[in-house]
Amino acid sequence: MSPSAPCPGGRSWAAHAGETLSRAGHRSGAARAVVVQMLDASACCLSAQEVVDRSRAAQHPIGVASAYRVLEQLHSLHLVRRIDLGDGLARYEALSPDGERHHHVVCVECGRVVPFEDHRLESALSAASAPPGFSLIEHDVVLRGRCAHCSRDLLLPPAQAVSPA
Amino acid sequence: MSPSAPCPGGRSWAAHAGETLSRAGHRSGAARAVVVQMLDASACCLSAQEVVDRSRAAQHPIGVASAYRVLEQLHSLHLVRRIDLGDGLARYEALSPDGERHHHVVCVECGRVVPFEDHRLESALSAASAPPGFSLIEHDVVLRGRCAHCSRDLLLPPAQAVSPA
DNA sequence: TTAGATGCAAAGATTTTGCAAGATC
DNA sequence: GATCTTGCAAAATCTTTGCATCTAA
Numbered sequence: 001m002s003p004s005a006p007c008p009g010g011r012s013w014a015a016h017a018g019e020t021l022s023r024a025g026h027r028s029g030a031a032r033a034v035v036v037q038m039l040d041a042s043a044c045c046l047s048a049q050e051v052v053d054r055s056r057a058a059q060h061p062i063g064v065a066s067a068y069r070v071l072e073q074l075h076s077l078h079l080v081r082r083i084d085l086g087d088g089l090a091r092y093e094a095l096s097p098d099g100e101r102h103h104h105v106v107c108v109e110c111g112r113v114v115p116f117e118d119h120r121l122e123s124a125l126s127a128a129s130a131p132p133g134f135s136l137i138e139h140d141v142v143l144r145g146r147c148a149h150c151s152r153d154l155l156l157p158p159a160q161a162v163s164p165a
Numbered sequence: 166m167s168p169s170a171p172c173p174g175g176r177s178w179a180a181h182a183g184e185t186l187s188r189a190g191h192r193s194g195a196a197r198a199v200v201v202q203m204l205d206a207s208a209c210c211l212s213a214q215e216v217v218d219r220s221r222a223a224q225h226p227i228g229v230a231s232a233y234r235v236l237e238q239l240h241s242l243h244l245v246r247r248i249d250l251g252d253g254l255a256r257y258e259a260l261s262p263d264g265e266r267h268h269h270v271v272c273v274e275c276g277r278v279v280p281f282e283d284h285r286l287e288s289a290l291s292a293a294s295a296p297p298g299f300s301l302i303e304h305d306v307v308l309r310g311r312c313a314h315c316s317r318d319l320l321l322p323p324a325q326a327v328s329p330a
Numbered sequence: 331t332t333a334g335a336t337g338c339a340a341a342g343a344t345t346t347t348g349c350a351a352g353a354t355c
Numbered sequence: 356g357a358t359c360t361t362g363c364a365a366a367a368t369c370t371t372t373g374c375a376t377c378t379a380a
Contacts, residue, residue: 124289133313148298
């Protein structure tokens with residue numbers, strides 16, 4: 001979790017990403033800087049469109065194509081994780097080099113996304129019995145349920161319930 | 166797993182689905198019958214396009230829109246599970262009423278999808294500590310790795326390696 | 331100066347929707 | 356016969372690609 005938390009070496013994820021990118025032979029550019037900064041500052045995963053919208057709001061607008069290209073670049077270098085919450089959007093989140101991961105819970109009513117960690121679940125996933133010969137690399141876990149807010153609304157008369165997003 | 170395995174009552178999943186659909190007030194139709202039969206006969210999840218392609222191959226072609234509509238209908242009645250393997254396609258698989266579930270492993274090289282079960286993982290998922298107030302409903306788990314075939318290819322000289330799909 | 335980065339617009343791919351024709355009950 | 360289902364085509368989304376321009380090194 002910890003947005004913009006320093007990486008093991010004391011540097012920010014953004015610094016780590018920049019270094020990895022240049023070592024890979026990529027040049028720096030305005031769009032890339034914006035995307036990296038957005039991801040570094042975000043507490044959770046962002047879609048390409050969200051990155052573009054936030055860049056506009058921050059007075060540093062970038063093109064949609066650039067957002068997708070930078071995100072793909074970061075993904076190919078394992079600097080971000082690609083997350084699919086099942087709504088047809090690809091989301092990305094910064095991946096700290098220490099391998100720390102978290103999972104996501106999505107509210108089936110309002111779509112709210114909440115990150116969470118669970119060490120026991122993590123162990124079970126690492127120890128998961130994959131089919132013979134399969135060597136596991138990573139795992140994606142998405143839980144679905146109702147957030148506190150929407151669970152409460154279910155108990156209220158329909159007229160008072162807040163309409164879901 | 167077990168494709169076309171009888172449900173607890175001894176009926177096939179297709180029969181169960183048909184009954185549930187009519188109880189919900191839906192009428193039967195050619196397209197729906199084909200989709201239900203495809204899912205019942207499939208060992209694993211199918212995309213809408215796969216259903217359409219197989220329907221054509223089986224000499225009972227259905228329209229793309231119908232496939233999507235029937236799949237959505239089945240999903241809303243919890244007769245199928247919607248699965249997102251991260252490649253931008255929605256897949257669906259029959260959901261037996263006894264609640265038996267399995268997960269999927271995807272080969273990062275060739276895209277092969279293999280179902281698997283793991284009771285310990287299942288327990289960890291059921292016991293997962295969701296954020297406060299969140300009531301969990303279901304979970305999606307996708308593991309990624311290299312299948313036996315592709316792991317072997319990595320050891321061969323590039324010239325002999327089979328090109329990935 | 332050279333090769334990569336960027337942005338716009340067009341193209342691709344997947345899924346949804348409008349509407350007329352055909353089936354079911 | 357009323358209503359739901361189906362299928363074609365158009366629309367809506369999300370993502371990728373082509374190409375000219377700009378820019379980092």
